Structures are given as C-alpha cells and as structure tokens.
Amino acid sequence: MFEKALSGDRRYWGWIIVLLAVIATGGRFYLRQLEYGLGITGLSRDVAWGFYIAQFTFLVGVAASAVMVLLPYYLHDFKAFARVTILGEFLAISAVTMCVMFILVDLGQPARAVNIMLYPSPRSILFWDLIVLNGYLLLNVVISRVSLAAERKGEAPPLWIKPVIVLSIPWAVSIHTVTAFIYSGLAARPFWLTAILAPRFLASAFSSGPSLLILLCLILRRLSNFDAGKEAVQKLAVIVTYAMLVNVFFVLMEFFTALYSDIPEHVEHFRYLYLGLEGHAELVPWMWASSALALLAVLLLVSRRLREQPAWLALACITVIVSIWIEKGLVMVVTGFVPSPLGKVTTYVPTVPELLISLAVYGCGALILTLLYKIALSVRGELRA
C-alpha cells in the first residue's frame, strides 16, 4: 500500500517539495540548537516552557479528536462516518508524532530521552504521558493499517480489531487528561492548578480536532474526488458546535472562580492576559482575539443555516482552530509562568529559530498526513475503478 504515496501529479510533488524545504530549514536550526543550547529560543529562567510545549499541548487535543469519529461509528453504528474514520485515525497519527517531536526538540539533553524508560518514575506525569502517547500512536497505526488493508481487499476487517478500536476510545480521552495533569497538579502554578483544566482540554480538543477534520474533508473534496458526504460533515459540525459551547462555558467558569475569589495569585494571571501586568502587555491582543474569535465561532456554528453552507462552515472551523490555537498553543503555557513564584513578570517572545524549528515539526506532521491521505485515497480510488 505504501507505494501509493510515491505516485502523484505535479501538485502532489510540488507540495511534498515545499514541505521538505520547510523541514530542512528548521532542521538546520535544530542542529544549531543542539550545539548552542535552548538559549537559542526566547525561553528564560522564569519562563521555562514556551512555544514548543505549547504546540505539544495543542496537538494532543487534535490527536484525541479521532475519537469523535470512531465513537459514533463503532459504538453507535453511525454509518455516515464510514468514509471518515480512516482520515481521523491518520490525523491522529500525524498529530501524535508531532507531539512527541515537540517534546524532543524541547529537551535540553534529547539523547538522554530514553532515560524515561530506563528509570521509570510512576509518580511523574511525564512518564505516563509518554506511555499513553506512544500507546495511542501504536493503536492508531495498527487500527488504520488493518482497516485500510481490509477495505482494499474488499473484506470485513478481522474480528480482533474491534476490541482494539474500542480500547482506543478511552485511550484517546486519556492522552489529554494525562497531558492536562502535567499542568493541573502543580502547587507552584496557580494558573494551572484547577480541576477544570482536564475537562477544558477535552472540550477544546473536541472543538479543534473535528474542525480540522472538516477542513481537511473540504480540502480533499477540492483536490480529489473524495467526498465525505454531507451527513458526515454536518454531524462533525454539530459535534464542534456543542464542544465549543462547552469549551466557552468552562472558560467562563474559570473566570468566575478566579475573579470572584479575588485571590491575587489567581487574579494576576488573568490581569496579565487581558489587561497587561506591570507594563507587560504582549499577550493582551492575542487573548482578546482568541476570546472574540471563540464567541464569533459559537455564533457562526449555532446558526444551522450558516453551518450547512460549506463556506460559512469553513470560516467557522478556521475561527475555532485559530481561537483554540492561540489559547493552547500560545497563551496557556507561558501564562503559568507569568508572574513567577516570586512575583516577577518576564517577557517571552519566541525567537526566529524557535519558530522555524516548530514550523519544521509541523512540516513533518503535514508530510506524514499527506503521505497517509494519499495512500488512503488511492486505495479508495482503486475500489471505485
């Protein structure tokens, strides 16, 4: 099946070459980072986690969203999702791979990463995170391989794959519950120390992931003769709608607890985000944009008339993804460190090398996704012939 990725038209190869160029550029800067150290980024003594870890946090949500397609299809026989499950699984593979890559580029001593396995530390959430991430990757690789191979032969998949698929559903929930636990168990960081962080992660995952899947379906309909079907796309849109409503609701819950209790170490993080603190207001426009886009997304999605028009739906999905990306992929991680435990406000701005390395990781993910989708579509194309 893999040979299907090696044949394609000029547009396909042009896209691959662009991705390879992006990867090579960032790869060169990563070599520089290995030589100089993580000081090449905008990180500092006070803000120890930044863009890399934030991308990991965002992408974990995208990875888990495959469950939103698998659950209705396999547990509730929602037939409309039949053609879309493989896309969800491949998106999960691409996203989890990017998650692991972002963690690796963030390590100060990446060659020692294997120490996590050599010296297991069950009290550390990072230990569990690596287990669940790699387990989820393995699950999705096996499930997608077996399903696609069976589809290609025109047979039903083997019976043993069903419990594996069912396992992947709670496993998907676990990957970002565990990722949320990385943050929500730290007494040192009041901004993250909230029980609703894991539910928020789930809600934003089920908003951003299926949104991305909808956009990919719309793109694929343009680029090939793959059509997910109106019912599948609309059902995904409804899922995104409810998930986004829950997401906004959870954020409002956070506002209430922090602002009504008026405890300084909770309030000051929100003040930093929305008003600026001690003259530092770098994140303020981003935060207002994220909130405004979230509300706009809700308005666009709640209206059924708009939701059923592809152009408006695409716009809504883009606003969802951008809003959640700003919140998870830019703001959440850094704000945990500002102000510091000693009350200091430190500016963090990702540097150009940092951004290019991140872009290279995204390039790797896009490359994996491109190759996998090409395989899936070619297999489907065969059957149609």
Place this chain on the structure above:
Amino acid sequence: MAAKLVAVNRRKFLKIAGAAALGLTGSPAVPLLAREPTWLPPVTAEPLTARRWAMVVDLRACLHEDGCRDCIAACHRAHNVPDFGNPKDEVKWIWKEHYGEAFADQAYDYVSAGFEHREVLVLCNHCDNPPCTRVCPTQATWKREDGVVMMDWHRCIGCRYCIAACPYGSRSFNWRDPRPAIAEITPQFPTRTRGVVEKCNFCEERLAVGLLPACVEACRNRGLAFGDLEDAGSEVRRILRTRYAIRRKPGLGTQPEVYYLV
C-alpha cells in the same frame, strides 16, 4: 550581637576540619597512600551525617551589609556557577530577594520599618515534601534519606518539569554552555553542561568530607546555621526553640527546611 551559630559539636568540627584542611592544602609532608592530587580529600575524611538537614537564616545578619555577597560568592565559586550577566540565561543557586518577593504572602502595607526592602537570602529549601522530585520523569532529582534534595547531572534530560513544579523559583536551567561564563573554574567540582537543571545541593560534596556548606562558613556575621533537625541538641533545634521562625509559602505543604529568623 549575632549568636554564634555552629552546627556540630565544636571539638568534633575542629578535628574534622583540621584533617580535611591538611588534605586540602596539600602539604607535601603528609604522605598519602597513593599519589593523588593534593586537593582531593583524604580517604579517611568522615562525613557529616544527619537524619534531616535544615538551615536557619538570620535575616538580621544581612542588616547594614549592603552589597555583601560573601555567601553567594563562596557558593558560586565553589560550584562553578556561571555568570552570564543577563537575566535570560541567569543561573543562580543562592541569591537575595526583597522581603516582599521572598515572602509575598506575608507582605502588607505598614510592615515594620526596614522590612520592606530587607534583603532575604533565598535558595533551594530542600523541602520535606518536594514537588520537584515528584515530577521528575527520570529521578534525576530525588530526596536523600538525610534530607538533601539531590541533582544527578548525568541523568537529567532537561525537560524542566522540576522548574515548573518548584514554588520558590529555586532552580536554574543551563540554556547554553556555562564554561565561557565562569570567571575562574574550581577544578574540584565539575561544571555542568548545557541542557541540565541545577540548584543548591546543600554542599553535599562538602558534607561528605565533614565540612559545612560554603555559604554557612562564608557569612561574615555567622548569619547561617546548619544542622540536623532530628537531633534535639543541634544548633538549629536550639535556635528554633528560642526564636520564632517563618518559612516560605508554608500553605503549599512542601515543608521547606530553610527557616528564617525575622
């Protein structure tokens, strides 16, 4: 005015210090069992032991000592802590904060005169219930039986989870190669390399050969006491019996073992 704060029984201390000093000064008249560099402590040097090491910082010792950095200089010199000259790459094991920052939860408007800008020595608290050791995915940092929160720079992968978990900001990361920023390298102690986290280690390498921590020895006003909290006769216990002490962020349950006499 400052009470003499010597942690261990004075005679024992002098005996150990004398033997160690002989080994350290490298007098050629002292025959060693095999040829070793003269600064290596003798094989016979006995360690200081405890069940729960703790430190008491007398904030009054820093009064009228503006600009004094004796303890900081001693620590950073003994441990090859780099000085990059910028807050982004900064690495520090022990330093001074203002009272309002070190004790943010104890600051109020009309605090006693001189307190607001009082300098407070801050360092790793070697907590009894450390959140940093809990989160380390490789156990590159762990709490020893005698209370020291240790760092293993061979094993650290530089994930900085411990930095995120420390409520006191005690930990630093090597964002770049530290060697160029070390004015004078002390060969007795390794430097670190880029990509690992470091912090105060309660001078465990000095405790191992019977010496007190460098900062404790260096303070010109004997402002630091160091001893075994589980030993009812130790100096730290004696001080805590007679003087009221506070700790940083006690409400978080970390049980810090650095006590401050205000």
Place this chain on the structure above:
Amino acid sequence: MYDAGKIIPGLLIFFALITFPIWYGLATGQDAPAPKIEKPKDADRCIEDTAFMRKEHMQVVMDWRDEVVRDRQRVYVASDGRRFRKSLTGGCLGCHTDKSASCDRCHDYLSVRPYCWECHVVPQGDQ
C-alpha cells in the same frame, strides 16, 4: 541474472576495494600504528592493573558516577585493598595529568568522544 557479465565483476571489484586495508596490511607485513599512551611519571600504580583498566575503565567510571552521586559511596577499595577517593578529575587525572598524552591517544585513534569533559574539569598541569 540479467547483466551478469557486468554485475559479478563489479561485485568482485567492490569487495576487493572494501577489504583493501586487510589484505594490504597482510601482504606488506605492516601493522596499523597502535596508539601509545604515556604513563604518568611519578605514580607507581593505577587502582588496578593495566589489562583490567584497558578493558574496564569505562565501566569503572560509569559505576563510580552512580555510586558517588546516587549511593554516596565515595571510597573505592581496589582488588589489593588500597583505598581511593572516587573522582575523575581528582583521581584518574590526578595521576594521568596530561590528558592529551594519555586518554586522548586511544580516544582519538578510535574516534571516540566521551562527553565527560563537558562537565568534569581537566586540570591544568600538575596541581
């Protein structure tokens, strides 16, 4: 096999080229120059004998680093009962004071780069 007339001679030439060092050395009786370590001038014995150290010194150093840092076992008892402080800079380099004439000779020859020296200080001359 297609093109056997080209492939088989090509393979033979390839193997001949790739095994050149072996048969050339055998034919001319020349051995590759072995690395020569300079022993320390005024130290009598190492912690163990040469054969053991040559084979095991890496493992010794790896064991020491965990024993000192993690197990607080700072004294090494040699097989003949002598006791030493475990230390790379102070112990090993205390006698082998010129790293470039001892450690580096074999390491450079084999293109091995232990990263110990990124942290552990190489003392300047004799301290």
